[in-house]
Amino acid sequence: MNAIDVHGLVKRFGDKTVVNDVTMQVARGEIVGFLGPNGSGKTTTIRIMCGLLTPDEGDGTVLGFNLRTEGLKIKREVGYMTQRFSFYEDLTIAENLAFVARLYDLKPVGAHVDRTLEELGLASRRNQLAGTLSGGWKQRLALAACIMHQPKLLLLDEPTAGVDPKARRDFWDEIHRLAADGLTVLVSTHYMDEAERCHRISYISYGTMLATGSVADVVRDAGLVTYLVDGPKLEKLAAELRERPGVEQVAPFGASLHVVGSDEEALKAALQDLDGREGVRVSRGETSLEDVFIQFMANSTDNMQ
Amino acid sequence: MNGFFSFSRLIALLIKEFIQMRRDRITFGMMLGVPLMQLVLFGYAINSDPKALPAALVSLSQDHYSRAMVSALENTDYYRFDHVVESAAEAEKLMASGKVVFVVTIPSDFARRVDRGQRPQILIEADATDPSVASGAISTLGTVASEALLRERGVPASEAKPADRLEVIVHRRYNPEGISQYNIVPGLLGVILQMTMVMMTSIALTRERERGTMENLLAMPASPLEIMLGKVLPYLVVGAVQVAVILGAAKLLFGVPFIGSLWLLLTAVLIFVLALVLLGYTISTVARTQMQALQLTFFFFLPSILLSGFMFPFRGMPDWAQWLGEIFPLTHFLRVIRAVMLKGADLPTVAFETGILVLFIIVYAGFALMRFRRTLD
Numbered sequence: 262m263n264a265i266d267v268h269g270l271v272k273r274f275g276d277k278t279v280v281n282d283v284t285m286q287v288a289r290g291e292i293v294g295f296l297g298p299n300g301s302g303k304t305t306t307i308r309i310m311c312g313l314l315t316p317d318e319g320d321g322t323v324l325g326f327n328l329r330t331e332g333l334k335i336k337r338e339v340g341y342m343t344q345r346f347s348f349y350e351d352l353t354i355a356e357n358l359a360f361v362a363r364l365y366d367l368k369p370v371g372a373h374v375d376r377t378l379e380e381l382g383l384a385s386r387r388n389q390l391a392g393t394l395s396g397g398w399k400q401r402l403a404l405a406a407c408i409m410h411q412p413k414l415l416l417l418d419e420p421t422a423g424v425d426p427k428a429r430r431d432f433w434d435e436i437h438r439l440a441a442d443g444l445t446v447l448v449s450t451h452y453m454d455e456a457e458r459c460h461r462i463s464y465i466s467y468g469t470m471l472a473t474g475s476v477a478d479v480v481r482d483a484g485l486v487t488y489l490v491d492g493p494k495l496e497k498l499a500a501e502l503r504e505r506p507g508v509e510q511v512a513p514f515g516a517s518l519h520v521v522g523s524d525e526e527a528l529k530a531a532l533q534d535l536d537g538r539e540g541v542r543v544s545r546g547e548t549s550l551e552d553v554f555i556q557f558m559a560n561s562t563d564n565m566q
Numbered sequence: 567m568n569g570f571f572s573f574s575r576l577i578a579l580l581i582k583e584f585i586q587m588r589r590d591r592i593t594f595g596m597m598l599g600v601p602l603m604q605l606v607l608f609g610y611a612i613n614s615d616p617k618a619l620p621a622a623l624v625s626l627s628q629d630h631y632s633r634a635m636v637s638a639l640e641n642t643d644y645y646r647f648d649h650v651v652e653s654a655a656e657a658e659k660l661m662a663s664g665k666v667v668f669v670v671t672i673p674s675d676f677a678r679r680v681d682r683g684q685r686p687q688i689l690i691e692a693d694a695t696d697p698s699v700a701s702g703a704i705s706t707l708g709t710v711a712s713e714a715l716l717r718e719r720g721v722p723a724s725e726a727k728p729a730d731r732l733e734v735i736v737h738r739r740y741n742p743e744g745i746s747q748y749n750i751v752p753g754l755l756g757v758i759l760q761m762t763m764v765m766m767t768s769i770a771l772t773r774e775r776e777r778g779t780m781e782n783l784l785a786m787p788a789s790p791l792e793i794m795l796g797k798v799l800p801y802l803v804v805g806a807v808q809v810a811v812i813l814g815a816a817k818l819l820f821g822v823p824f825i826g827s828l829w830l831l832l833t834a835v836l837i838f839v840l841a842l843v844l845l846g847y848t849i850s851t852v853a854r855t856q857m858q859a860l861q862l863t864f865f866f867f868l869p870s871i872l873l874s875g876f877m878f879p880f881r882g883m884p885d886w887a888q889w890l891g892e893i894f895p896l897t898h899f900l901r902v903i904r905a906v907m908l909k910g911a912d913l914p915t916v917a918f919e920t921g922i923l924v925l926f927i928i929v930y931a932g933f934a935l936m937r938f939r940r941t942l943d
């Protein structure tokens with residue numbers, strides 16, 4: 262049985278369709294990355310899955326419980342980390358954790374709180390008000406709080422926004438360790454390197470699910486061709502290339518340009534005369550996930566405006 | 567674990583709420599300080615014995631008896647004769663416009679009656695819209711004026727015949743019933759409780775929503791009933807403390823009599839407070855922002871204070887206003903508390919009105935649970 266199995270989800274706010282016919286299956290123990298531009302409906306979809314929003318259409322089960330009728334059962338087994346810090350800023354770290362522990366009926370409360378604080382490395386600051394933590398630490402506290410009751414499914418909404426690289430690495434190690442024990446994770450992110458750490462990714466654009474699969478699948482299915490252009494005065498060259506037919510993206514990466522297009526022949530033709538120029542070198546490159554996403558964004562019309 | 571209600575989850579919510587309450591020093595201070603301040607302020611304003619009230623003298627005869635009486639009245643410090651007018655119509659205008667609180671009329675035949683040994687009369691009209699203002703002044707008037715007159719005539723008070731005594735005719739204007747101040751202090755208890763309790767709880771949920779903590783709270787397994795009780799019970803405790811403070815102050819500062827059973831009184835007050843916090847909570851399930859919640863609260867305050875019988879005698883209002891007044895818990899509470907505190911009523915006497923307060927609790931709680939949005943839609 263899949264941990265998440267929803268189909269045809271639709272959510273409208275007024276006359277805006279924010280989630281449009283979203284279908285998603287996530288197997289037990291899988292880590293799925295949820296990607297998409299700002300305002301594409303990631304948070305909304307996640308909220309529907311943990312029962313915080315009722316879908317206008319569509320149905321499904323989360324952990325085997327009906328999305329529409331068994332909200333309370335879902336809530337007990339799901340850990341949801343909100344995009345915006347939503348613990349009590351006027352409670353201390355320890356008090357927030359104790360609140361969560363009691364709500365989930367974890368006993369003994371003190372031991373759970375102490376263990377979590379220890380793992381977080383916040384034991385010495387237990388009596389600090391949560392509101393006075395730095396942004397990154399707030400994220401880490403929120404994450405710790407939502408895995409405290411050992412949920413079967415984690416719904417994480419940009420859990421590592423503003424978190425330093427070391428803590429991010431620790432976070433992903435932890436996620437993989439938990440997944441190995443059977444925890445399912447759906448995590449939204451804007452970081453490509455995090456997407457690559459997921460078993461699978463789903464890309465949503467303005468409410469519509471555009472692609473789903475492993476990173477390699479998604480990159481391959483996009484059917485993009487990428488060339489690397491090295492040489493002097495890349496800035497001018499980039500401007501020139503953007504005008505040419507067949508060139509769909511030009512982006513500087515360090516000392517070279519990524520030139521991306523979906524039609525290999527047209528792209529080749531566009532770059533033909535460059536190779537002869539002084540100091541300019543053109544070579545075939547790997548299409549990155551980011552290239553694919555930029556392509557997705559360029560192709561999808563923003564229906565949010 | 568039961569989905570609908572779990573004691574440990576309620577405890578979690580209660581502890582959290584109490585900690586937040588304690589941390590919010592200003593609000594916490596207001597919860598205890600404001601009621602006391604209001605009681606003292608209003609209580610004294612109502613209970614005090616105002617002095618040097620502006621008065622008009624309609625003296626149609628400028629004889630020495632009149633002058634003696636006027637100066638004696640001024641010496642009591644209650645009256646300050648700012649206006650000496652010639653006609654009753656002029657005096658009437660002064661009172662209607664609020665420039666004077668009293669009009670003392672000494673008739674033109676005053677001196678003649680004194681000299682002939684007939685019983686002299688004076689007329690005092692008092693603006694009784696605020697009954698407490700006039701009462702002290704009126705009660706001293708009779709004796710003071712009478713003695714001044716006897717002194718002026720050289721008659722010792724012990725030898726005065728009934729006909730020598732001055733007859734004072736008092737007209738209470740605008741509010742002939744003259745609600746007593748004892749009526750007001752118990753009423754004040756109801757009004758102050760209503761003010762603080764409804765206001766505090768009306769922002770209970772909207773605050774969570776505005777701070778973004780609602781999303782987290784709803785994502786965790788707390789049922790609507792638990793959330794409601796978690797919000798409401800802490801304020802019930804605050805209400806109980808307020809009641810103790812106000813009743814203590816009412817006794818110590820104002821000597822308001824407690825004739826009836828204290829237990830009956832406390833039970834009635836607690837039922838009333840529970841109705842109030844549930845009303846506040848209901849408001850917070852309807853309002854989207856704290857601002858809206860406060861506006862709704864005030865929208866409710868004014869009519870409930872005006873129509874409950876706190877400000878004006880309930881039975882003196884037109885029928886439709888009385889009907890409207892019945893929908894406010896304050897109205898019923900005032901009946902109960904006045905009956906118990908001042909008239910020593912027992913449970914059977916106030917059972918009906920108390921029952922109506924319980925009905926409010928059921929209706930508010932039901933409505934709040936129905937209105938509670940488990941989702942963020």
Ligand SMILES: Nc1ncnc2c1ncn2[C@@H]1O[C@H](COP(=O)(O)OP(=O)(O)OP(=O)(O)O)[C@@H](O)[C@H]1O
Binds near residue numbers: 300305565
């Ligand atoms: N309660 C609401 N009422 C009206 N519109 C809403 C509401 N919540 C979200 N929206 C709209 O729905 C769209 C999707 O929002 P959502 O928060 O799901 O995007 P997202 O993918 O999480 O974006 P981000 O990457 O910026 O977090 C946005 O256009 C947003 O304005």
Ligand SMILES: [Mg+2]
Binds near residue numbers: 303304418
């Ligand atoms: Mg979002």
